[in-house]
Amino acid sequence: MKRIFTIFALILTVSFAAPHVEAKKFGGGKSFGKSFKTAPVKKQQPQxxxxxxxxxxxxxxxxxxxxxxxxxxxxxxxxxxxxxxxxxxxxxxxxxxxxxxxxxxxxxxxxxxxxxxxxxxxxxxxxxxxxxxxxxxxxxxxxxxxxxxxxxQESYVSTDSEVPFNLPPGFNMNAFLNGSREHYRTIQGAWNHNELGKIREYVSPALFDDLAAERAKLDGEQHTEVMYVDAELVRADYNASMAQLSIQFSGRYKDRAEGVEEEITDVWHLERDLTKPNAPWLIVGIQA
Structure with missing residues:
Protein backbone atom coordinates (compact mmCIF):
# COMPACT_ATOMS: atom_id res chain seq x y z
CA MET A 1 0.00 0.00 0.00
CA LYS A 2 2.84 2.40 0.88
CA ARG A 3 4.48 1.68 -2.46
CA ILE A 4 1.25 2.53 -4.32
CA PHE A 5 1.01 5.92 -2.58
CA THR A 6 4.66 6.63 -3.42
CA ILE A 7 4.13 5.92 -7.13
CA PHE A 8 0.94 8.05 -7.17
CA ALA A 9 2.78 10.99 -5.55
CA LEU A 10 5.59 10.68 -8.09
CA ILE A 11 3.14 10.79 -10.99
CA LEU A 12 1.49 13.95 -9.62
CA THR A 13 4.87 15.62 -9.12
CA VAL A 14 5.99 14.88 -12.65
CA SER A 15 2.65 16.01 -14.09
CA PHE A 16 2.71 19.43 -12.40
CA ALA A 17 6.43 19.97 -12.88
CA ALA A 18 6.47 19.15 -16.59
CA PRO A 19 6.61 22.27 -18.79
CA HIS A 20 3.55 23.11 -20.87
CA VAL A 21 4.37 22.64 -24.54
CA GLU A 22 2.47 24.81 -27.01
CA ALA A 23 2.74 25.91 -30.58
CA LYS A 24 4.73 29.13 -30.97
CA LYS A 25 2.04 31.08 -32.78
CA PHE A 26 2.22 34.68 -33.90
CA GLY A 27 2.17 36.98 -30.89
CA GLY A 28 3.08 34.18 -28.52
CA GLY A 29 -0.57 33.57 -27.63
CA LYS A 30 -0.82 36.91 -25.82
CA SER A 31 -2.94 40.02 -26.29
CA PHE A 32 -1.34 43.26 -27.45
CA GLY A 33 -2.40 46.72 -28.53
CA LYS A 34 -5.94 48.01 -28.93
CA SER A 35 -8.97 45.98 -27.97
CA PHE A 36 -12.64 46.35 -28.91
CA LYS A 37 -15.83 44.54 -28.06
CA THR A 38 -16.82 42.22 -30.89
CA ALA A 39 -19.78 40.05 -31.84
CA PRO A 40 -20.67 37.77 -34.77
CA VAL A 41 -22.83 39.18 -37.52
CA LYS A 42 -25.80 37.74 -39.34
CA LYS A 43 -27.42 38.43 -42.66
CA GLN A 44 -30.42 40.69 -42.35
CA GLN A 45 -33.57 39.12 -43.77
CA PRO A 46 -35.56 41.35 -46.13
CA GLN A 47 -38.94 42.11 -44.60
CA GLN A 153 -30.30 40.82 -48.96
CA GLU A 154 -26.87 42.48 -49.00
CA SER A 155 -26.97 43.97 -45.49
CA TYR A 156 -25.57 42.51 -42.29
CA VAL A 157 -26.26 43.30 -38.67
CA SER A 158 -24.35 42.54 -35.48
CA THR A 159 -25.85 40.09 -33.00
CA ASP A 160 -24.94 42.58 -30.24
CA SER A 161 -26.57 46.00 -30.45
CA GLU A 162 -23.55 47.58 -28.75
CA VAL A 163 -21.14 46.36 -31.43
CA PRO A 164 -21.18 48.49 -34.62
CA PHE A 165 -21.19 46.93 -38.05
CA ASN A 166 -20.84 49.83 -40.46
CA LEU A 167 -18.81 48.84 -43.51
CA PRO A 168 -16.72 51.58 -45.15
CA PRO A 169 -17.91 52.77 -48.57
CA GLY A 170 -16.82 50.50 -51.40
CA PHE A 171 -15.68 47.77 -49.01
CA ASN A 172 -15.65 44.24 -50.48
CA MET A 173 -16.11 41.96 -47.48
CA ASN A 174 -15.64 38.63 -49.27
CA ALA A 175 -12.41 39.71 -50.95
CA PHE A 176 -11.12 41.16 -47.69
CA LEU A 177 -11.78 37.96 -45.72
CA ASN A 178 -10.16 35.82 -48.42
CA GLY A 179 -7.07 38.03 -48.30
CA SER A 180 -6.97 38.01 -44.50
CA ARG A 181 -6.71 34.23 -44.43
CA GLU A 182 -3.67 34.36 -46.69
CA HIS A 183 -2.15 37.17 -44.63
CA TYR A 184 -2.62 35.11 -41.48
CA ARG A 185 -0.51 32.31 -42.98
CA THR A 186 2.06 34.79 -44.29
CA ILE A 187 2.51 36.50 -40.92
CA GLN A 188 2.78 33.17 -39.10
CA GLY A 189 5.53 32.14 -41.51
CA ALA A 190 7.35 35.43 -40.91
CA TRP A 191 7.03 34.86 -37.15
CA ASN A 192 8.55 31.38 -37.50
CA HIS A 193 11.58 32.67 -39.41
CA ASN A 194 11.96 35.84 -37.32
CA GLU A 195 11.37 38.04 -40.35
CA LEU A 196 10.46 41.17 -38.44
CA GLY A 197 10.77 43.36 -41.52
CA LYS A 198 7.87 41.55 -43.17
CA ILE A 199 5.77 41.71 -40.00
CA ARG A 200 6.36 45.47 -39.82
CA GLU A 201 4.44 45.87 -43.11
CA TYR A 202 1.25 44.49 -41.56
CA VAL A 203 1.15 46.09 -38.09
CA SER A 204 1.15 49.56 -36.56
CA PRO A 205 4.44 50.95 -35.15
CA ALA A 206 3.24 50.70 -31.55
CA LEU A 207 2.16 47.08 -31.97
CA PHE A 208 5.39 46.20 -33.76
CA ASP A 209 7.52 47.16 -30.74
CA ASP A 210 5.53 44.80 -28.50
CA LEU A 211 5.72 41.96 -31.00
CA ALA A 212 9.47 42.40 -31.56
CA ALA A 213 10.05 42.20 -27.81
CA GLU A 214 7.95 39.05 -27.58
CA ARG A 215 9.71 37.39 -30.52
CA ALA A 216 13.10 38.08 -28.94
CA LYS A 217 12.15 35.65 -26.15
CA LEU A 218 12.14 32.76 -28.64
CA ASP A 219 15.39 31.14 -29.79
CA GLY A 220 15.94 30.52 -33.48
CA GLU A 221 13.33 29.44 -36.00
CA GLN A 222 9.99 28.07 -34.97
CA HIS A 223 8.05 25.28 -36.64
CA THR A 224 4.42 26.28 -36.19
CA GLU A 225 2.29 25.86 -39.29
CA VAL A 226 -1.34 26.73 -39.93
CA MET A 227 -3.29 23.57 -40.73
CA TYR A 228 -6.46 25.44 -41.66
CA VAL A 229 -7.96 28.82 -40.83
CA ASP A 230 -11.19 30.68 -41.42
CA ALA A 231 -12.03 34.36 -40.93
CA GLU A 232 -15.17 36.23 -39.90
CA LEU A 233 -15.82 39.95 -39.62
CA VAL A 234 -17.03 40.67 -36.08
CA ARG A 235 -16.88 44.46 -35.95
CA ALA A 236 -16.82 47.34 -38.44
CA ASP A 237 -17.01 51.10 -38.09
CA TYR A 238 -15.69 54.25 -39.72
CA ASN A 239 -15.78 58.03 -39.63
CA ALA A 240 -14.41 60.79 -41.83
CA SER A 241 -10.77 60.00 -41.04
CA MET A 242 -10.51 56.38 -39.85
CA ALA A 243 -11.99 52.95 -40.66
CA GLN A 244 -11.85 50.05 -38.19
CA LEU A 245 -12.38 46.33 -38.67
CA SER A 246 -12.12 43.33 -36.37
CA ILE A 247 -11.56 39.83 -37.71
CA GLN A 248 -12.00 36.63 -35.75
CA PHE A 249 -9.88 33.71 -36.92
CA SER A 250 -10.73 30.10 -36.19
CA GLY A 251 -8.82 26.99 -37.16
CA ARG A 252 -5.91 24.89 -35.97
CA TYR A 253 -2.12 25.17 -35.56
CA LYS A 254 0.47 22.42 -35.55
CA ASP A 255 4.02 22.52 -34.22
CA ARG A 256 5.97 19.93 -36.23
CA ALA A 257 8.97 19.92 -33.89
CA GLU A 258 7.06 19.61 -30.63
CA GLY A 259 4.31 17.43 -32.08
CA VAL A 260 1.48 19.50 -30.56
CA GLU A 261 -1.67 21.04 -31.99
CA GLU A 262 -3.73 24.03 -30.83
CA GLU A 263 -6.94 25.76 -31.73
CA ILE A 264 -6.85 29.15 -33.44
CA THR A 265 -9.06 31.64 -31.59
CA ASP A 266 -7.41 34.96 -32.40
CA VAL A 267 -9.05 38.32 -33.07
CA TRP A 268 -7.18 41.00 -35.02
CA HIS A 269 -8.19 44.65 -34.88
CA LEU A 270 -7.25 46.68 -37.94
CA GLU A 271 -7.39 50.33 -38.86
CA ARG A 272 -7.03 52.31 -42.08
CA ASP A 273 -6.31 56.01 -42.46
CA LEU A 274 -8.99 57.36 -44.80
CA THR A 275 -7.28 60.73 -45.17
CA LYS A 276 -4.40 59.16 -47.13
CA PRO A 277 -4.90 57.69 -50.60
CA ASN A 278 -4.25 53.94 -50.88
CA ALA A 279 -3.42 53.66 -47.18
CA PRO A 280 -3.02 50.02 -46.04
CA TRP A 281 -4.97 48.21 -43.36
CA LEU A 282 -2.71 47.82 -40.33
CA ILE A 283 -3.13 45.49 -37.35
CA VAL A 284 -3.40 47.66 -34.22
CA GLY A 285 -4.43 45.00 -31.70
CA ILE A 286 -4.38 41.24 -31.10
CA GLN A 287 -6.72 39.36 -28.79
CA ALA A 288 -5.59 35.80 -28.10
Whole structure:
Protein backbone atom coordinates (compact mmCIF):
# COMPACT_ATOMS: atom_id res chain seq x y z
CA MET A 1 0.00 0.00 0.00
CA LYS A 2 2.84 2.40 0.88
CA ARG A 3 4.48 1.68 -2.46
CA ILE A 4 1.25 2.53 -4.32
CA PHE A 5 1.01 5.92 -2.58
CA THR A 6 4.66 6.63 -3.42
CA ILE A 7 4.13 5.92 -7.13
CA PHE A 8 0.94 8.05 -7.17
CA ALA A 9 2.78 10.99 -5.55
CA LEU A 10 5.59 10.68 -8.09
CA ILE A 11 3.14 10.79 -10.99
CA LEU A 12 1.49 13.95 -9.62
CA THR A 13 4.87 15.62 -9.12
CA VAL A 14 5.99 14.88 -12.65
CA SER A 15 2.65 16.01 -14.09
CA PHE A 16 2.71 19.43 -12.40
CA ALA A 17 6.43 19.97 -12.88
CA ALA A 18 6.47 19.15 -16.59
CA PRO A 19 6.61 22.27 -18.79
CA HIS A 20 3.55 23.11 -20.87
CA VAL A 21 4.37 22.64 -24.54
CA GLU A 22 2.47 24.81 -27.01
CA ALA A 23 2.74 25.91 -30.58
CA LYS A 24 4.73 29.13 -30.97
CA LYS A 25 2.04 31.08 -32.78
CA PHE A 26 2.22 34.68 -33.90
CA GLY A 27 2.17 36.98 -30.89
CA GLY A 28 3.08 34.18 -28.52
CA GLY A 29 -0.57 33.57 -27.63
CA LYS A 30 -0.82 36.91 -25.82
CA SER A 31 -2.94 40.02 -26.29
CA PHE A 32 -1.34 43.26 -27.45
CA GLY A 33 -2.40 46.72 -28.53
CA LYS A 34 -5.94 48.01 -28.93
CA SER A 35 -8.97 45.98 -27.97
CA PHE A 36 -12.64 46.35 -28.91
CA LYS A 37 -15.83 44.54 -28.06
CA THR A 38 -16.82 42.22 -30.89
CA ALA A 39 -19.78 40.05 -31.84
CA PRO A 40 -20.67 37.77 -34.77
CA VAL A 41 -22.83 39.18 -37.52
CA LYS A 42 -25.80 37.74 -39.34
CA LYS A 43 -27.42 38.43 -42.66
CA GLN A 44 -30.42 40.69 -42.35
CA GLN A 45 -33.57 39.12 -43.77
CA PRO A 46 -35.56 41.35 -46.13
CA GLN A 47 -38.94 42.11 -44.60
CA UNK A 48 -40.38 43.98 -47.56
CA UNK A 49 -40.38 40.88 -49.74
CA UNK A 50 -42.82 39.12 -47.43
CA UNK A 51 -45.04 42.19 -47.34
CA UNK A 52 -45.12 42.34 -51.11
CA UNK A 53 -45.98 38.64 -51.34
CA UNK A 54 -48.83 39.12 -48.89
CA UNK A 55 -50.24 41.94 -50.96
CA UNK A 56 -49.97 40.10 -54.28
CA UNK A 57 -52.80 37.61 -54.91
CA UNK A 58 -51.73 34.43 -56.66
CA UNK A 59 -53.39 32.62 -59.54
CA UNK A 60 -54.43 29.80 -57.23
CA UNK A 61 -56.30 32.03 -54.79
CA UNK A 62 -60.10 31.76 -55.20
CA UNK A 63 -62.08 34.89 -55.91
CA UNK A 64 -64.03 36.29 -52.99
CA UNK A 65 -67.78 36.23 -53.61
CA UNK A 66 -69.61 39.49 -53.18
CA UNK A 67 -73.10 39.84 -51.79
CA UNK A 68 -74.30 40.88 -55.22
CA UNK A 69 -72.93 37.73 -56.81
CA UNK A 70 -74.43 35.57 -54.10
CA UNK A 71 -77.87 37.13 -54.49
CA UNK A 72 -77.60 36.89 -58.26
CA UNK A 73 -76.81 33.20 -58.04
CA UNK A 74 -79.73 32.54 -55.71
CA UNK A 75 -82.11 34.52 -57.89
CA UNK A 76 -80.98 32.70 -61.01
CA UNK A 77 -81.40 29.36 -59.28
CA UNK A 78 -84.89 30.22 -58.07
CA UNK A 79 -86.00 31.44 -61.49
CA UNK A 80 -84.63 28.42 -63.29
CA UNK A 81 -86.11 26.06 -60.70
CA UNK A 82 -89.50 27.78 -60.88
CA UNK A 83 -89.65 27.52 -64.66
CA UNK A 84 -88.80 23.84 -64.66
CA UNK A 85 -91.29 23.11 -61.90
CA UNK A 86 -93.97 25.00 -63.75
CA UNK A 87 -93.22 23.30 -67.05
CA UNK A 88 -93.18 19.74 -65.72
CA UNK A 89 -96.00 20.41 -63.26
CA UNK A 90 -98.47 21.29 -66.00
CA UNK A 91 -98.79 24.96 -65.09
CA UNK A 92 -98.61 25.92 -68.80
CA UNK A 93 -101.46 23.75 -70.05
CA UNK A 94 -103.42 25.70 -72.60
CA UNK A 95 -100.57 28.11 -73.12
CA UNK A 96 -101.42 31.47 -74.68
CA UNK A 97 -99.40 34.06 -76.63
CA UNK A 98 -98.92 36.26 -73.54
CA UNK A 99 -97.59 33.24 -71.68
CA UNK A 100 -94.95 32.79 -74.39
CA UNK A 101 -93.91 36.43 -74.00
CA UNK A 102 -93.63 36.02 -70.24
CA UNK A 103 -91.52 32.88 -70.67
CA UNK A 104 -89.29 34.65 -73.17
CA UNK A 105 -88.88 37.58 -70.79
CA UNK A 106 -87.93 35.24 -67.94
CA UNK A 107 -85.42 33.40 -70.10
CA UNK A 108 -83.90 36.73 -71.13
CA UNK A 109 -83.58 37.79 -67.47
CA UNK A 110 -81.95 34.47 -66.54
CA UNK A 111 -79.52 34.82 -69.47
CA UNK A 112 -78.53 38.31 -68.31
CA UNK A 113 -77.97 37.06 -64.76
CA UNK A 114 -75.71 34.21 -65.92
CA UNK A 115 -73.77 36.63 -68.14
CA UNK A 116 -73.26 39.00 -65.20
CA UNK A 117 -72.04 36.11 -63.05
CA UNK A 118 -69.52 35.07 -65.71
CA UNK A 119 -68.26 38.63 -65.95
CA UNK A 120 -67.73 38.89 -62.20
CA UNK A 121 -65.41 35.86 -62.25
CA UNK A 122 -62.88 37.81 -64.30
CA UNK A 123 -62.46 40.44 -61.57
CA UNK A 124 -59.49 38.74 -59.78
CA UNK A 125 -57.45 38.83 -63.01
CA UNK A 126 -57.96 42.57 -63.07
CA UNK A 127 -56.65 42.80 -59.50
CA UNK A 128 -53.59 40.74 -60.38
CA UNK A 129 -52.82 43.02 -63.27
CA UNK A 130 -53.18 46.02 -60.98
CA UNK A 131 -50.76 44.55 -58.42
CA UNK A 132 -48.37 43.77 -61.24
CA UNK A 133 -48.19 47.50 -61.81
CA UNK A 134 -50.32 48.69 -64.68
CA UNK A 135 -50.73 52.19 -63.24
CA UNK A 136 -47.64 54.42 -62.73
CA UNK A 137 -48.28 54.64 -58.99
CA UNK A 138 -48.46 50.86 -58.63
CA UNK A 139 -45.33 50.41 -60.76
CA UNK A 140 -43.42 52.85 -58.54
CA UNK A 141 -44.60 51.12 -55.37
CA UNK A 142 -43.58 47.68 -56.66
CA UNK A 143 -40.18 49.02 -57.67
CA UNK A 144 -39.62 50.46 -54.19
CA UNK A 145 -40.48 47.10 -52.63
CA UNK A 146 -37.97 45.33 -54.91
CA UNK A 147 -35.22 47.85 -54.20
CA UNK A 148 -35.71 47.55 -50.45
CA UNK A 149 -35.74 43.76 -50.66
CA UNK A 150 -32.52 43.72 -52.71
CA UNK A 151 -30.87 46.10 -50.26
CA UNK A 152 -31.86 43.88 -47.34
CA GLN A 153 -30.30 40.82 -48.96
CA GLU A 154 -26.87 42.48 -49.00
CA SER A 155 -26.97 43.97 -45.49
CA TYR A 156 -25.57 42.51 -42.29
CA VAL A 157 -26.26 43.30 -38.67
CA SER A 158 -24.35 42.54 -35.48
CA THR A 159 -25.85 40.09 -33.00
CA ASP A 160 -24.94 42.58 -30.24
CA SER A 161 -26.57 46.00 -30.45
CA GLU A 162 -23.55 47.58 -28.75
CA VAL A 163 -21.14 46.36 -31.43
CA PRO A 164 -21.18 48.49 -34.62
CA PHE A 165 -21.19 46.93 -38.05
CA ASN A 166 -20.84 49.83 -40.46
CA LEU A 167 -18.81 48.84 -43.51
CA PRO A 168 -16.72 51.58 -45.15
CA PRO A 169 -17.91 52.77 -48.57
CA GLY A 170 -16.82 50.50 -51.40
CA PHE A 171 -15.68 47.77 -49.01
CA ASN A 172 -15.65 44.24 -50.48
CA MET A 173 -16.11 41.96 -47.48
CA ASN A 174 -15.64 38.63 -49.27
CA ALA A 175 -12.41 39.71 -50.95
CA PHE A 176 -11.12 41.16 -47.69
CA LEU A 177 -11.78 37.96 -45.72
CA ASN A 178 -10.16 35.82 -48.42
CA GLY A 179 -7.07 38.03 -48.30
CA SER A 180 -6.97 38.01 -44.50
CA ARG A 181 -6.71 34.23 -44.43
CA GLU A 182 -3.67 34.36 -46.69
CA HIS A 183 -2.15 37.17 -44.63
CA TYR A 184 -2.62 35.11 -41.48
CA ARG A 185 -0.51 32.31 -42.98
CA THR A 186 2.06 34.79 -44.29
CA ILE A 187 2.51 36.50 -40.92
CA GLN A 188 2.78 33.17 -39.10
CA GLY A 189 5.53 32.14 -41.51
CA ALA A 190 7.35 35.43 -40.91
CA TRP A 191 7.03 34.86 -37.15
CA ASN A 192 8.55 31.38 -37.50
CA HIS A 193 11.58 32.67 -39.41
CA ASN A 194 11.96 35.84 -37.32
CA GLU A 195 11.37 38.04 -40.35
CA LEU A 196 10.46 41.17 -38.44
CA GLY A 197 10.77 43.36 -41.52
CA LYS A 198 7.87 41.55 -43.17
CA ILE A 199 5.77 41.71 -40.00
CA ARG A 200 6.36 45.47 -39.82
CA GLU A 201 4.44 45.87 -43.11
CA TYR A 202 1.25 44.49 -41.56
CA VAL A 203 1.15 46.09 -38.09
CA SER A 204 1.15 49.56 -36.56
CA PRO A 205 4.44 50.95 -35.15
CA ALA A 206 3.24 50.70 -31.55
CA LEU A 207 2.16 47.08 -31.97
CA PHE A 208 5.39 46.20 -33.76
CA ASP A 209 7.52 47.16 -30.74
CA ASP A 210 5.53 44.80 -28.50
CA LEU A 211 5.72 41.96 -31.00
CA ALA A 212 9.47 42.40 -31.56
CA ALA A 213 10.05 42.20 -27.81
CA GLU A 214 7.95 39.05 -27.58
CA ARG A 215 9.71 37.39 -30.52
CA ALA A 216 13.10 38.08 -28.94
CA LYS A 217 12.15 35.65 -26.15
CA LEU A 218 12.14 32.76 -28.64
CA ASP A 219 15.39 31.14 -29.79
CA GLY A 220 15.94 30.52 -33.48
CA GLU A 221 13.33 29.44 -36.00
CA GLN A 222 9.99 28.07 -34.97
CA HIS A 223 8.05 25.28 -36.64
CA THR A 224 4.42 26.28 -36.19
CA GLU A 225 2.29 25.86 -39.29
CA VAL A 226 -1.34 26.73 -39.93
CA MET A 227 -3.29 23.57 -40.73
CA TYR A 228 -6.46 25.44 -41.66
CA VAL A 229 -7.96 28.82 -40.83
CA ASP A 230 -11.19 30.68 -41.42
CA ALA A 231 -12.03 34.36 -40.93
CA GLU A 232 -15.17 36.23 -39.90
CA LEU A 233 -15.82 39.95 -39.62
CA VAL A 234 -17.03 40.67 -36.08
CA ARG A 235 -16.88 44.46 -35.95
CA ALA A 236 -16.82 47.34 -38.44
CA ASP A 237 -17.01 51.10 -38.09
CA TYR A 238 -15.69 54.25 -39.72
CA ASN A 239 -15.78 58.03 -39.63
CA ALA A 240 -14.41 60.79 -41.83
CA SER A 241 -10.77 60.00 -41.04
CA MET A 242 -10.51 56.38 -39.85
CA ALA A 243 -11.99 52.95 -40.66
CA GLN A 244 -11.85 50.05 -38.19
CA LEU A 245 -12.38 46.33 -38.67
CA SER A 246 -12.12 43.33 -36.37
CA ILE A 247 -11.56 39.83 -37.71
CA GLN A 248 -12.00 36.63 -35.75
CA PHE A 249 -9.88 33.71 -36.92
CA SER A 250 -10.73 30.10 -36.19
CA GLY A 251 -8.82 26.99 -37.16
CA ARG A 252 -5.91 24.89 -35.97
CA TYR A 253 -2.12 25.17 -35.56
CA LYS A 254 0.47 22.42 -35.55
CA ASP A 255 4.02 22.52 -34.22
CA ARG A 256 5.97 19.93 -36.23
CA ALA A 257 8.97 19.92 -33.89
CA GLU A 258 7.06 19.61 -30.63
CA GLY A 259 4.31 17.43 -32.08
CA VAL A 260 1.48 19.50 -30.56
CA GLU A 261 -1.67 21.04 -31.99
CA GLU A 262 -3.73 24.03 -30.83
CA GLU A 263 -6.94 25.76 -31.73
CA ILE A 264 -6.85 29.15 -33.44
CA THR A 265 -9.06 31.64 -31.59
CA ASP A 266 -7.41 34.96 -32.40
CA VAL A 267 -9.05 38.32 -33.07
CA TRP A 268 -7.18 41.00 -35.02
CA HIS A 269 -8.19 44.65 -34.88
CA LEU A 270 -7.25 46.68 -37.94
CA GLU A 271 -7.39 50.33 -38.86
CA ARG A 272 -7.03 52.31 -42.08
CA ASP A 273 -6.31 56.01 -42.46
CA LEU A 274 -8.99 57.36 -44.80
CA THR A 275 -7.28 60.73 -45.17
CA LYS A 276 -4.40 59.16 -47.13
CA PRO A 277 -4.90 57.69 -50.60
CA ASN A 278 -4.25 53.94 -50.88
CA ALA A 279 -3.42 53.66 -47.18
CA PRO A 280 -3.02 50.02 -46.04
CA TRP A 281 -4.97 48.21 -43.36
CA LEU A 282 -2.71 47.82 -40.33
CA ILE A 283 -3.13 45.49 -37.35
CA VAL A 284 -3.40 47.66 -34.22
CA GLY A 285 -4.43 45.00 -31.70
CA ILE A 286 -4.38 41.24 -31.10
CA GLN A 287 -6.72 39.36 -28.79
CA ALA A 288 -5.59 35.80 -28.10
Missing amino acids: QTDTLKQQQPTANQPAKSSKKGLMGGLLGGLLAGGLLAAFFGGAFDGIQFMDILIIGLLVFVVFKIFKALRGSKSTPMGHREAYAGNSPQQQQQAQQFRQQANAG
